[in-house]
Amino acid sequence: PAIIRRKDYEPFAWRVPEIRLDFDLGLETTRVEATLKVTPNPDAEAAPEIRLDGDGLVLESVAVDGEQRTDWRREGEALIVPLSPGEHVLNVATRIAPSANTQLMGLYASNGMLCTQCEAEGFRRITFFPDRPDVLSVYTVRMEADAGAFPVLLSNGNPVEQGTLEDGRHFAEWHDPWPKPSYLFALVAGDLVARTDRFTTCGGREVELGVWVRSEDLPRTSHAMESLKRSMKWDEETFGREYDLDRFNIVAVGDFNMGAMENKGLNIFNTKYVLADEETATDDDFDAVEGVIGHEYFHNWSGNRVTCRDWFQLSLKEGFTVLRDQLFSQDLHGAAIKRIGDVRVLRAVQFPEDSGPFAHPIRPDSYKEISNFYTATVYNKGAEVIRMMRELAGEAAFRKASDLYFERHDGEAATCEDFVRSMEDGAGLDLAQFRRWYEQAGTPKVTVEQAYAGDAITLTLRQSVPATPGQPDKQPVPIPLKVALFDRESGAHSGETLIVLDKAEQSFTFDGHTSAPILSINRGFTAPVVIEREISRDDLVFLAGNDDDSFARHEAMQELLLAYLLGDENEDAREAIGTAAEAILADDALDHEMRAELLSLPPFAYLAERSEVYDPGAMVVRREGLKTWLGERFADRFASLHDTLEAPAREAGPVGKQARRMRSLALGYVAAADPAKGAPRALAQYREAQGMTERQGALAVLAGLDGPEREEALADFYTRFADNALVIDKWFTLQATALREDVLGEIEQLAQHPSFTMSNPNRVRALYAVMAGNPLAFHDASGAGYRMIADLILELNLKNPQLAARFVPSLGRYRRVEPGRAALMRAELERIAEAGELSRDVSEQVSASLG
Numbered sequence: 001p002a003i004i005r006r007k008d009y010e011p012f013a014w015r016v017p018e019i020r021l022d023f024d025l026g027l028e029t030t031r032v033e034a035t036l037k038v039t040p041n042p043d044a045e046a047a048p049e050i051r052l053d054g055d056g057l058v059l060e061s062v063a064v065d066g067e068q069r070t071d072w073r074r075e076g077e078a079l080i081v082p083l084s085p086g087e088h089v090l091n092v093a094t095r096i097a098p099s100a101n102t103q104l105m106g107l108y109a110s111n112g113m114l115c116t117q118c119e120a121e122g123f124r125r126i127t128f129f130p131d132r133p134d135v136l137s138v139y140t141v142r143m144e145a146d147a148g149a150f151p152v153l154l155s156n157g158n159p160v161e162q163g164t165l166e167d168g169r170h171f172a173e174w175h176d177p178w179p180k181p182s183y184l185f186a187l188v189a190g191d192l193v194a195r196t197d198r199f200t201t202c203g204g205r206e207v208e209l210g211v212w213v214r215s216e217d218l219p220r221t222s223h224a225m226e227s228l229k230r231s232m233k234w235d236e237e238t239f240g241r242e243y244d245l246d247r248f249n250i251v252a253v254g255d256f257n258m259g260a261m262e263n264k265g266l267n268i269f270n271t272k273y274v275l276a277d278e279e280t281a282t283d284d285d286f287d288a289v290e291g292v293i294g295h296e297y298f299h300n301w302s303g304n305r306v307t308c309r310d311w312f313q314l315s316l317k318e319g320f321t322v323l324r325d326q327l328f329s330q331d332l333h334g335a336a337i338k339r340i341g342d343v344r345v346l347r348a349v350q351f352p353e354d355s356g357p358f359a360h361p362i363r364p365d366s367y368k369e370i371s372n373f374y375t376a377t378v379y380n381k382g383a384e385v386i387r388m389m390r391e392l393a394g395e396a397a398f399r400k401a402s403d404l405y406f407e408r409h410d411g412e413a414a415t416c417e418d419f420v421r422s423m424e425d426g427a428g429l430d431l432a433q434f435r436r437w438y439e440q441a442g443t444p445k446v447t448v449e450q451a452y453a454g455d456a457i458t459l460t461l462r463q464s465v466p467a468t469p470g471q472p473d474k475q476p477v478p479i480p481l482k483v484a485l486f487d488r489e490s491g492a493h494s495g496e497t498l499i500v501l502d503k504a505e506q507s508f509t510f511d512g513h514t515s516a517p518i519l520s521i522n523r524g525f526t527a528p529v530v531i532e533r534e535i536s537r538d539d540l541v542f543l544a545g546n547d548d549d550s551f552a553r554h555e556a557m558q559e560l561l562l563a564y565l566l567g568d569e570n571e572d573a574r575e576a577i578g579t580a581a582e583a584i585l586a587d588d589a590l591d592h593e594m595r596a597e598l599l600s601l602p603p604f605a606y607l608a609e610r611s612e613v614y615d616p617g618a619m620v621v622r623r624e625g626l627k628t629w630l631g632e633r634f635a636d637r638f639a640s641l642h643d644t645l646e647a648p649a650r651e652a653g654p655v656g657k658q659a660r661r662m663r664s665l666a667l668g669y670v671a672a673a674d675p676a677k678g679a680p681r682a683l684a685q686y687r688e689a690q691g692m693t694e695r696q697g698a699l700a701v702l703a704g705l706d707g708p709e710r711e712e713a714l715a716d717f718y719t720r721f722a723d724n725a726l727v728i729d730k731w732f733t734l735q736a737t738a739l740r741e742d743v744l745g746e747i748e749q750l751a752q753h754p755s756f757t758m759s760n761p762n763r764v765r766a767l768y769a770v771m772a773g774n775p776l777a778f779h780d781a782s783g784a785g786y787r788m789i790a791d792l793i794l795e796l797n798l799k800n801p802q803l804a805a806r807f808v809p810s811l812g813r814y815r816r817v818e819p820g821r822a823a824l825m826r827a828e829l830e831r832i833a834e835a836g837e838l839s840r841d842v843s844e845q846v847s848a849s850l851g
């Protein structure tokens with residue numbers, strides 16, 4: 001496939017200021033008539049023809065200015081129509097087959113309804129159009145359909161007209177006054193009901209809100225609606241952004257490739273991020289719904305009002321919007337836990353990407369298939385990069401700069417460079433060197449040396465950005481690091497300082513310390529880097545017990561854990577973990593959620609990332625062994641926490657949530673130390689659970705054990721929730737996560753279960769994405785786990801290429817794995833590469849992985 005390069009950007013020769021779409025909707029066949037007003041683009045070179053993208057369309061007719069035309073031609077999937085200079089009206093009629101659309105891009109069927117997904121290049125699967133984000137049009141959409149099968153007809157913007165037609169048919173027309181790129185187009189037709197509400201904006205606009213679902217799901221929509229209203233208010237208060245239409249609709253669909261989509265005024269969501277009630281959703285699910293609703297809503301400004309010039313600029317909207325949704329959740333529920341969770345995801349998902357064969361800058365330079373670039377790098381590292389600018393500017397100046405960005409670029413298709421310039425001009429920053437964060441891939445490493453002399457401590461910091469594919473040589477980047485120096489006697493520090501490391505090597509001296517202080521660095525994770533510092537085990541134990549920055553405290557504990565898990569087995573290193581855990585368990589000032597965070601072991605993905613050579617089998621033994629050791633050492637404490645937190649875990653609000661978190665963690669430690677004690681406790685928690693958090697917490701422990709308790713709980717869970725697809729996803733996930741001897745065989749069985757289907761992305765992810773993260777299943781020494789994932793990729797390759805491609809990086813990590821397994825992983829990649837017709841998505845990922 002052809003390589004698209006950022007440096008080759010050219011504006012499109014034509015503008016399309018208006019488009020009208022007439023849909024005659026049906027599941028098997030849908031007819032689309034597109035009427036485009038086109039005018040020459042004065043900012044581009046004139047062209048004698050217009051090139052319209054298409055993909056899988058049946059062309060019926062083409063007319064220009066009311067005259068049928070036959071002088072068009074096809075180039076691959078594109079349609080090229082000769083046009084004389086000046087303004088024209090172009091009519092193109094096409095047919096599509098939504099039921100046959102298994103890729104879930106364009107117009108497709110899900111549970112009898114019709115819906116769209118156009119980002120990034122799905123609109124060309126609906127009609128011929130310049131399907132690129134810098135062509136902005138005002139859309140008018142008329143939909144006609146059978147009124148019985150599709151009583152609800154929705155599109156972007158505001159409703160204009162609706163009415164009945166002959167033969168049980170009806171129609172609706174919608175108009176969106178805001179010019180938008182084609183990737184933000186959406187329509188939905190189906191038998192849906194809505195939870196409705198209203199929101200009055202700061203400027204006095206009355207907005208009608210709707211959350212549309214199948215009727216049986218209506219009772220699970222109140223959290224989504226409340227989350228939407230909170231998002232609208234927060235964006236007004238925090239970023240000064242007001243909503244701009246009379247309607248805002250959210251629709252939940254069961255078959256969806258990603259989390260949700262920010263189509264203008266008509267967000268389409270994976271049901272997973274809309275539906276929640278206590279009985280079926282965990283506390284984490286509730287937070288995820290709120291976070292994703294916020295994210296999509298915030299795109300109304302960061303993405304829709306100001307959109308991207310081309311797909312290389314994706315982080316312009318995604319990085320900024322992730323930062324906005326993270327700040328929203330921090331403001332609502334407290335910054336510390338959210339920050340720890342966000343950094344955990346960054347390290348477990350983005351760091352491996354940044355050190356692997358698919359490493360790319362947050363603003364990539366080239367791609368073959370843009371869908372492959374909806375990555376943790378573009379999203380999460382992109383957010384970290386903007387967070388650093390916020391740190392450098394300070395909150396008030398950052399807000400000024402963000403206001404300037406929205407004001408300057410409202411209605412435009414902008415670039416990352418535009419954003420950086422607004423940050424410079426609005427916040428008074430010089431970001432010349434900072435721009436390297438947009439250009440270079442790879443996670444910078446910072447080493448820290450300390451020297452104490454007189455009353456001064458000197459920190460010598462050295463940075464290096466590792467070589468990544470296509471980028472062998474790297475330049476230093478500015479790295480903002482918040483530091484504090486703890487006095488050994490008083491156990492306190494005299495304030496935080498922000499230092500900026502912008503050279504390969506730099507020293508920073510702090511005086512006034514009568515003894516060598518204890519360094520707390522990268523507090524709050526101000527920079528997305530790996531820190532390697534000289535620090536004694538005792539000092540880490542001190543920080544893990546006492547640092548007043550929750551992130552840094554958590555980090556110190558993680559450093560103790562990593563030192564033991566990644567180093568040579570060492571009794572003293574383990575003992576230090578015990579001492580720190582003791583202090584954490586005894587610290588009454590901690591809430592239970594933070595206590596649980598501090599006592600959680602690092603995820604396998606991060607352990608793999610930090611290992612020189614990853615031996616998954618050995619790591620499972622080491623990590624689970626440590627869990628058993630901690631469980632035995634604090635057996636009474638964990639049992640007592642599990643008992644005493646039973647009542648608090650039933651409370652509403654944060655206290656209940658905190659208690660539930662600690663209680664399930666305690667249960668895990670009890671079971672790790674003594675499965676015979678853990679199993680009945682877990683079964684009791686399962687049976688008496690008052691909501692999904694407690695129930696899932698118990699089942700997660702049981703799923704890893706043997707015995708009748710496990711079987712009873714799993715069987716009960718399945719029958720109790722048989723009609724709820726999202727909960728059945730959990731049933732698959734819980735079993736696929738278990739660290740059991742024959743978990744791979746059990747996963748093979750689950751793939752044959754009548755409730756398993758390859759047609760639903762949530763179900764596929766619930767089993768296989770989870771399996772790919774289970775070190776015992778995926779890395780089974782026989783290579784059968786790798787074969788299973790390769791077979792899955794081949795099966796999904798043409799059916800749903802986006803979903804298929806998401807599984808390739810798990811095999812692509814072979815370079816970090818011990819040689820025996822690495823050879824088996826690579827062999828599976830080679831088998832895929834030789835397997836015949838590969839989708840663009842899979843082919844790009846596989847060739848990058850093979851290097």
Ligand code: HT7
Nearest residue numbers: 119120257258260261262371374
């Ligand atoms: N902007 C949305 C991206 C998205 C997407 C991309 C490719 C294929 C399917 C997709 N569904 C949604 C999601 C977001 O970041 O808000």
Ligand code: ZN
Nearest residue numbers: 295299318321
């Ligand atoms: Zn987004």
